[in-house]
Structure formats: structure tokens, C-alpha cells
Amino acid sequence: MNILEEEVKKIVAKIAKKDPSQINPGLKIFEDLDIDSLRGTEMLARISQKFKIFIPDGKLGEISTVGDALKMIKKFLKKGHKPAEE
């Protein structure tokens, strides 16, 4: 497993109050992990902090699974997306 996936699992686990070993890319963030929208924005905050990117709150609607979050982070990292005001 790569470092990025490992770190994302840790963040999602923290927000969902679960053990990182229980998190896999197929899990649905809102349905399976019961993360609501405010906790979802906190997840984005922690991701942004960890990877020095900024994913706006509006992007939360495009994330369904943990795998989607991973893809989005990769996209933002590839773009070299700088932290910015939404």
C-alpha cells in the first residue's frame, strides 16, 4: 500500500472514529462511515493540511467513497494546486 493511501486512511479513520485498518477505498464516506457534511469539511481540512493543497468545501459533493477522495487528492497534487481561498 502506498503512503498516500495510508495517510488518507488515517485521516478518514480519525474523522469516522474508527481504526485505520477498518478503512478501505470501497467504503462510502457518508453512508458506510456515517460522516455528515460538517465532519466531511473537517476531513477536507485535515487532508488539505496534510498534503498542502486546498480542496474547496463544494468538492465534497463529488466524493462518494474513500477511493474518490484518494483520486481527488492525486488530481490536486498533480495540478500543483496551491492553497487558496475558496
Added chain:
Amino acid sequence: MNKTDSISNLKQLIERSALKFGDKIALQIKRNSTWTRYSFQDIWERVERIGGQLRSLGIDKGDRVAIISENCPEWGIAYLSIVSTGITAIPIDCKLSKEAILHLAEFSGIKAVFVAEELNKFFEEQKSLLVFNLEKIGLPLEDIRLTSHLPPAKELPEVGILKDDVASIIFTSGTTGTPKGVMLTHYNFISDVLASLRSLPPLSPADNILSLLPLHHVFEFTAGFLFPLYSGSTITYIKSLQSDKILENMQETKTTAIAAVPLLYEIFYQRIVDKIQELPRGVQILLGIFVKINRWIRFISGKNMGKLFFSKIHKGFGGRIRFFVSGGAKLELKVARFFQDIGFDILEGYGITEASPVVSVNSIEGNKIGSVGKPLTGIQVKIDRPDHAGRGEIKIKGPNVMLGYFKNDKATHEVIRGGWFHTGDLGYLDKEGYLYITGRQKDLIVTSAGKNVYPDDVEAYYSKIPGISELCAFGCTTEEGEEVFAAIIPDNKYFAGKNSEEIRAEIEKLLQERSKTIPSYERIRNFIIWKGEFPKTALKKKKRFKIKEDCAKYFSNNKGEVKA
């Protein structure tokens, strides 16, 4: 009228503030790294101009106009322009589906709508409505209309606004079925503002308030908009609710107070705890000692050394926080105590939309953690039919109580009886007069984020699923707070020849599919298969309480079926 003293409507409130605070910044937001700012005088000028435009377009006292947008300064200016013209404002959640928005718009019979840019196109297609572009409010002398060209605004005779005129209709449920709109008058709001500000620490033009909750919620509207507007404080709106963005903003604007739901304080709490856990063990022990010292100093002398002992944490919040207000759901005791111990004042209150909304709130001098404070001056709170422990339904009487539900006298008479508003919430008053909330109205589900979920709405969402004969939704308390659970009677014909496990698995799939189109907090989290019929009243209404009680026993035993 002496414009600096007695006020009885919202037009007088903004007129008074414009006279008193003039060029002081009232509302601000950072857009693309640039601040958009409005002074109290700017607001008043726009209120007069936009109010004139509304009347020129044939919208007048007694009509209704909606506002549908995320929080921004222009939301507040649009609202004040509407109500200062004697028109009733209908704040609608912009995150609702377009169908739900149209349903509420149609039910409330609006003549016009103020919308944010992203909804402009959708509303331009609604030919019967006048559509105003919220963003254009900021531009001087700009015609704010999005549709048709009509004569420009002209001088019109002043409209008399009575204190009992309806200022807002706030929908608390019924986005699919019959909507329940709470009619709040000008004086409902004014009385609640004046009474709340007597209990809370006084706000002044030196205060900077950060607005975080949506303005269509009456808690944010009264506490985050009207309180500072009356007091001459500056309100800042932000575009991201990510905690680090909130903290960055607090540091930049030197925020002095916020009003938020418990979940946000829980998020801040977790952030601080995580940071502390990263520190060396010795430092952690030292911080623990300082927590205890500060707790004792505060208890014995009332002095707060937290800002000194935990200056780094305070600086993280901008260093100028005077107090936090928490409402909308129950604040966890450990979170409240933690903030208190590190030198913040977190004041928990109780409110309900029908009471505009504040009923009680703690004060800094008499902050009793775990309680929701003492009732505000002028608001009577009684416990209806208390049990042996003094617990019963909370009922209230006062100038902040709503006029009634819009187009729903039956529902109004069910809750306002003998001059008292029956909240449906359970609680008790201690010997010193502090109010404690022990439970919620039997039907209402209040999530830990403070979202109100109405079982009728949940049932309406899921009722048309093939394979489900009948469904009863209710709240169950889990580790995450209150969540939506359901009892489901399957359609036997649909599932002919299948065993209970197969039926359960298929229903689970059907629910998941339907859930995709529903806000996450309204989704069914767990369910049981109900054998037989639901217990019902003589009027064939489901006995939700009984169903919930029976289900709770089975959930705790971890079984999946209940026999009637």
C-alpha cells in the same frame, strides 16, 4: 419615535444602527482575496433603494419574497430590504433540491425571489416570478432585476410596519409533504434580541462576529445577524467551513464571538486534543496541571488565567475571543468543561424556531455547565405536568412566541394552548431557575450537528419504494448522537417466495438506492422488519412512540424482527 431607544420592528432596528454606527463596517466577506464590505449606512441606503424598487414593481406590504443563497452580506441586505417594505421574507435553504425549493415557493405564494448566481438560470425559467440577482446588490445604483425591464424605482409613500406584522416565514419541515412554516413577527425578533442581549455579555462596535451557520436557520439569523446588527458589531461571512479556514479567518478578523452548533466545538476540541497528544509527555503533564490550576482559580476567585496559561491555543482562535455560544443540540459535557478549563467561556442556550428562537442562555457570571441557562427576561418557562423528578414538557409564554404556522391553524392550535407554547421538549428547572433539557419532542430527531429531522419527511422520502408496504421513522440515540432508524413492513406480494434474510437484504439495497438522493442527515441508518400491522390510534395515526419503544428493545438485543 426616539430612534436610539425604543424599537419595535426590524426597519427601525437597521435605521437606528445606521444613525448610531454610520460608516462602521457591518458586514464583510473575502472574495478572491479582496474584502467586500458594507457599513451600516451602506446597508440603510441599499435598503431604501431596493425597497423602493420592490414597491415600484408592484410588490407591497403583505406580499412574500424568498431569499435562496449561501451566507453572504447581500443575503442580509436583501432580507432587510424586504422586511423594511412590510413584505414578508421567506428564507429557503439553497441546498434543498430544486423540486423542494419550488414546492416551498409555490406553497408560500411568493411574488419574487432573491437568488445567488448559481440559481439565476433555474429561476429565469420560472416565468411567473420576478427574480433578483443577489450579487448585484453590492453594485451602486444597479438595477437588481434579472428579469424584464420595468420602470425604475421611484419615491413612494412610507409603509407603516406594525410590530405584529409577519417578518419571516421559516419552514421547519415539509419539503415533500405539507410544509410547516413558522410565522415570526417583527416584534418576535426584536423582543428576543433585546432580551438575549440582557443575558449575554454585551456586544459593541468593537466586536467581530464570525457567521458560520446558515442564515435561513433562525439561530444564526437572530444570534449571528440581528444581535451584532443591533450592537454595531462587524459580521464576517466565510466561504469554507473547514476548521483551519475558520481559524485563519478568526485570526485575520480578530473574532470576538461565534454562535455555533456543538459539533463545531467538538471539531475544535478534537483538533486541540490531537495537537496536545503530539507534544512530549512532560509537556502534556504540565498542561494537565495548568488545566487543574485554572479550574481551581476560576472556581474560587472567578478569575480566568486560561488566556495566560494557554496563550498559544487562544492565539489559534485569533487571541480576542470573548465568548462562544452553543445551541441547536446538546453540547457534550467534556467539551464544555475542556473549553472552560483552558480559559474560554462557552455559553450553552436553548431555543426553538417558534420562539424566534432564544428561550434561555447561560451568562458568563453564572455559567452552569450542563444547563441551558436561565430563561430570558420577559419569557416565562414552565414545566407542564412534571413527574416526581420535576421533569415534563417545557412550555413558554412571551413576546418571542410565533404568531402561528402559515396556513395551518390546526397545527397552531395543537401547540399554542391557553396562551402557552408547548415546545414538545422535555426538561426541568433547578432550584436556582436554570433550565435543563432531558429529551426532545417524541417525534423530532435532532442529530449531533443540530439538524432537525422530521420523521414525516423521512417517511415521505422512502414511502414510494416498491417492496415497502409501510414505514415508520424515529430517532434512536447511538454513540454518534441521535440518528434516524425505521421499522418497515415489507410488501408480501413483492417478496413472495423469499425468506426473511433475503427480504432484509433486498430492502437494505432499496433503501441505499433511495438514500443517494436524500441529505445524509435524513437517511435511515438502521431498520427492523416489522411483522404484522403497526399499532395505530383511533384516527389511524401510527403510534410512533410505541413502535419506537418496541424496536428499541429489539435493537438492543441485536435482532432484526419485531412481532406486533
